[in-house]
Amino acid sequence: MENSLRKLLIGIFSATMLVLAAMPTSAVMLSLQPTVQTAVPTDNISLNLVISGLSAGGPNSLGDFDIDIGFDSNALSFQGYSIGTSLGDINLFEAGDFSSGNLGGGIVNLAEISFLETDATSCVFCIGPYLDDIQLDSFTLATLEFKVDTLAVGSSTTVFFATVFALGDGFGNPLAIDNLTNAIIQNPATSVPEPTTLALLALGLIGIAGRRRLM
Numbered sequence: 001m002e003n004s005l006r007k008l009l010i011g012i013f014s015a016t017m018l019v020l021a022a023m024p025t026s027a028v029m030l031s032l033q034p035t036v037q038t039a040v041p042t043d044n045i046s047l048n049l050v051i052s053g054l055s056a057g058g059p060n061s062l063g064d065f066d067i068d069i070g071f072d073s074n075a076l077s078f079q080g081y082s083i084g085t086s087l088g089d090i091n092l093f094e095a096g097d098f099s100s101g102n103l104g105g106g107i108v109n110l111a112e113i114s115f116l117e118t119d120a121t122s123c124v125f126c127i128g129p130y131l132d133d134i135q136l137d138s139f140t141l142a143t144l145e146f147k148v149d150t151l152a153v154g155s156s157t158t159v160f161f162a163t164v165f166a167l168g169d170g171f172g173n174p175l176a177i178d179n180l181t182n183a184i185i186q187n188p189a190t191s192v193p194e195p196t197t198l199a200l201l202a203l204g205l206i207g208i209a210g211r212r213r214l215m
Contacts, residue, residue: 027178028053028060028167032069032144032159036184043148044079047159047183049110051167052138061118061131062087063170065141066098066111070162073106076185079145086139087114087131094129099142107162110142118170131170148185156186 033048049067054060064087071078081101088094094116100109117123119132144159151157160182167175 028175029179030161030177031181032183035181038188039148039185040187041148041151045146045148045185047144049141050138051141054135054137056137058132060175061135061170063131063172064113064166064168066166067164068162069108069110069144069159071106071159072157075150075157076146077149078102078108079147081110082143083112084140084142086135087112088116108144151187153187154189156184159183
């Protein structure tokens with residue numbers, strides 16, 4: 001009797017594990033947005049570092065990140081960054097900005113840690129806000145500012161994820177990254193009329209002007 005019950009419980013447990021394994025899990029993604037934008041030399045551009053694939057109003061929440069962003073320092077110059085508020089208000093000491101900023105050689109480091117509790121059950125005597133309550137399924141971690149120095153007509157340059165050192169939930173557990181999307185800045189080729197086209201246009205205008213004088 002005990003052996004039969006044990007086998008039944010093991011069978012139920014195994015079946016449950018198979019069902020859970022087959023259930024889709026949320027995919028955490030990082031992207032630099034807009035993923036494509038146009039610019040010419042002397043333009044200032046902004047890129048948002050965005051995380052998506054979390055659960056709005058519940059776990060998993062983001063508790064920390066430490067990311068290096070790479071760029072071609074011959075094409076772009078880094079102007080600065082600002083940290084978002086979804087891990088807590090830095091001015092209220094709800095989060096800490098531990099970014100190193102411009103490391104040189106075309107690398108920018110962005111890092112932040114939240115000091116907020118994940119939810120009400122993780123700290124009995126704590127008072128909100130809690131990460132699970134304030135975070136959406138997608139939000140901006142930081143905004144980067146660049147100036148376009150050199151970008152030939154018809155060419156492009158990429159701002160990319162160099163290294164993701166840390167990406168953790170509210171309890172410090174690492175979050176699996178499903179996808180990284182870089183950003184492309186391009187200087188589109190502009191069509192310039194050929195000399196023969198300009199000459200024909202000029203002749204046409206002269207002809208119209210002469211005809212009006214004869215009338």
